[in-house]
Amino acid sequence: MSEIPSRTVFFVSDGTGITAETLGHSLLAQFGNTHFHQVRIPFIDTIDKARACARQIRDTAQQIAHRPIVFSTLVKPGTIDALREAADCALFLDLFECFIGPLEGELGQPSTHTVGRFHDIAESHDYQNRIEAINFAMSHDDGISKASDLVEADVILVGVSRSGKTPTSLYLAMQFGVKAANYPLIPEDFERNKLPGELNDHRDKLFGLSIAPERLSQIRQERRPNSPYASLTNCRYEIEAAQKLMRRENIRWFDSTTKSIEEISATIMQTVRIVQKY
Amino acid sequence: MSEIPSRTVFFVSDGTGITAETLGHSLLAQFGNTHFHQVRIPFIDTIDKARACARQIRDTAQQIAHRPIVFSTLVKPGTIDALREAADCALFLDLFECFIGPLEGELGQPSTHTVGRFHDIAESHDYQNRIEAINFAMSHDDGISKASDLVEADVILVGVSRSGKTPTSLYLAMQFGVKAANYPLIPEDFERNKLPGELNDHRDKLFGLSIAPERLSQIRQERRPNSPYASLTNCRYEIEAAQKLMRRENIRWFDSTTKSIEEISATIMQTVRIVQKY
Numbered sequence: 113m114s115e116i117p118s119r120t121v122f123f124v125s126d127g128t129g130i131t132a133e134t135l136g137h138s139l140l141a142q143f144g145n146t147h148f149h150q151v152r153i154p155f156i157d158t159i160d161k162a163r164a165c166a167r168q169i170r171d172t173a174q175q176i177a178h179r180p181i182v183f184s185t186l187v188k189p190g191t192i193d194a195l196r197e198a199a200d201c202a203l204f205l206d207l208f209e210c211f212i213g214p215l216e217g218e219l220g221q222p223s224t225h226t227v228g229r230f231h232d233i234a235e236s237h238d239y240q241n242r243i244e245a246i247n248f249a250m251s252h253d254d255g256i257s258k259a260s261d262l263v264e265a266d267v268i269l270v271g272v273s274r275s276g277k278t279p280t281s282l283y284l285a286m287q288f289g290v291k292a293a294n295y296p297l298i299p300e301d302f303e304r305n306k307l308p309g310e311l312n313d314h315r316d317k318l319f320g321l322s323i324a325p326e327r328l329s330q331i332r333q334e335r336r337p338n339s340p341y342a343s344l345t346n347c348r349y350e351i352e353a354a355q356k357l358m359r360r361e362n363i364r365w366f367d368s369t370t371k372s373i374e375e376i377s378a379t380i381m382q383t384v385r386i387v388q389k390y
Numbered sequence: 391m392s393e394i395p396s397r398t399v400f401f402v403s404d405g406t407g408i409t410a411e412t413l414g415h416s417l418l419a420q421f422g423n424t425h426f427h428q429v430r431i432p433f434i435d436t437i438d439k440a441r442a443c444a445r446q447i448r449d450t451a452q453q454i455a456h457r458p459i460v461f462s463t464l465v466k467p468g469t470i471d472a473l474r475e476a477a478d479c480a481l482f483l484d485l486f487e488c489f490i491g492p493l494e495g496e497l498g499q500p501s502t503h504t505v506g507r508f509h510d511i512a513e514s515h516d517y518q519n520r521i522e523a524i525n526f527a528m529s530h531d532d533g534i535s536k537a538s539d540l541v542e543a544d545v546i547l548v549g550v551s552r553s554g555k556t557p558t559s560l561y562l563a564m565q566f567g568v569k570a571a572n573y574p575l576i577p578e579d580f581e582r583n584k585l586p587g588e589l590n591d592h593r594d595k596l597f598g599l600s601i602a603p604e605r606l607s608q609i610r611q612e613r614r615p616n617s618p619y620a621s622l623t624n625c626r627y628e629i630e631a632a633q634k635l636m637r638r639e640n641i642r643w644f645d646s647t648t649k650s651i652e653e654i655s656a657t658i659m660q661t662v663r664i665v666q667k668y
């Protein structure tokens with residue numbers, strides 16, 4: 113059978129499960145030929161709950177062809193031992209064992225997980241920066257910035273409509289606390305063959321996104337089927353004009369066609385050399 | 391000296407560095423009493439680059455009080471060995487050793503990192519879902535939804551202005567591919583003591599956010615200093631009225647005052663029991 117094989121993955125945590133899950137997402141994305149059925153089991157903070165969780169893993173293992181994979185961030189010895197009652201029927205990947213333990217030793221302090229209360233991340237400076245950056249991205253999306261606000265921006269993305277500027281701006285904010293504004297390049301700009309005037313004072317912050325006309329047309333078709341806006345001819349015209357403009361104006365840009373927002377953002381961070389906010 | 395101790399952390403990757411960094415963020419957030427100076431070193435895909443990277447780590451180690459911490463996602467034996475030339479002067483945390491290796495064995499397939507090309511995440515169904523969910527959150531923010539669009543929403547957040555609805559909606563989209571609309575609860579709703587009419591058909595999707603009036607007033611002061619909108623008296627009135635309305639209408643809600651968007655989102659995912667999109 114040429115069906116994609118399937119695996120059940122459990123994220124077991126004594127907190128929200130976000131740590132286990134974030135890591136799990138990144139790792140599982142490295143394995144393209146498997147479908148992962150993912151089960152989040154947060155707030156496992158007692159031995160009884162850990163034991164129930166072990167039973168659930170065991171039951172699942174009996175019903176499926178391949179043994180499940182378990183990402184665990186449990187830190188209390190009692191709960192870990194209880195969860196390990198299912199160790200013989202799953203692949204256990206243990207964040208504590210691999211990382212939190214060694215980090216505790218190195219830093220000479222217990223992790224906030226270990227001490228049993230959630231770290232007050234919401235009060236931290238880094239967190240406030242991220243939220244501020246998200247609000248900034250929201251209120252400086254799609255060219256709605258006041259020129260005076262652009263002083264605050266860390267980076268300003270430019271590109272034709274639907275080239276990926278908005279999701280990238282939001283990812284930069286959420287992941288890195290970076291303030292990104294974005295400006296569409298529109299037919300008017302191409303006719304004038306000039307950037308929107310507000311951008312002139314901020315050339316060092318500009319970064320362009322381009323995209324293959326075929327892919328752009330496909331994305332626009334989903335939004336406005338059979339419109340001139342979405343037509344391949346128009347997309348070809350806009351992309352060519354935008355690239356010409358960016359070259360003329362000496363703006364760094366790259367092609368986002370087959371790139372994820374993670375990859376686009378990493379490249380921007382490296383190119384624009386933004387001082388990270390955390 | 392009571393200064394917060396500082397550590398330099400390197401994220402060394404043969405790709406974007408996002409995997410190493412995402413994990414690193416989660417882990418380092420567990421250690422509140424240390425300031426982490428974080429250095430991303432992506433695209434280390436040759437032995438020469440890995441050797442230069444080892445030199446940089448060694449140089450840094452000689453200049454600072456505590457040895458650096460290195461998160462590595464390198465997978466080629468040659469580059470790993472070259473990086474390990476700095477192993478005696480840093481704490482090495484190796485993702486490949488801990489996770490990718492065991493997963494490769496378990497799944498019987500090499501990771502896309504190992505095979506030396508970036509997994510085409512941008513083409514994947516999960517990725518498209520996340521982007522679609524981000525677009526959905528952007529175009530259904532702050533009550534701008536058409537009633538007919540709400541059928542598509544996985545969850546609809548309600549709460550007074552600045553209670554955290556927008557960043558939470560975006561996080562749900564970006565992390566989980568969940569489509570979240572949000573509606574502000576405004577003085578008009580309180581006078582009528584009724585929810586906005588569009589929401590009546592979607593009660594099973596509603597989730598309320600509340601917040602301490604003191605914190606709300608502080609957040610609003612930053613936006614509109616000394617306004618009636620930001621005054622503590624008004625914030626107290628709005629919060630009390632919103633909670634009364636949510637109780638009357640039987641809406642699940644919780645207090646987000648000291649919660650991060652990660653924690654709020656995990657709780658929503660568990661409460662609303664959204665079928666995850668990946």
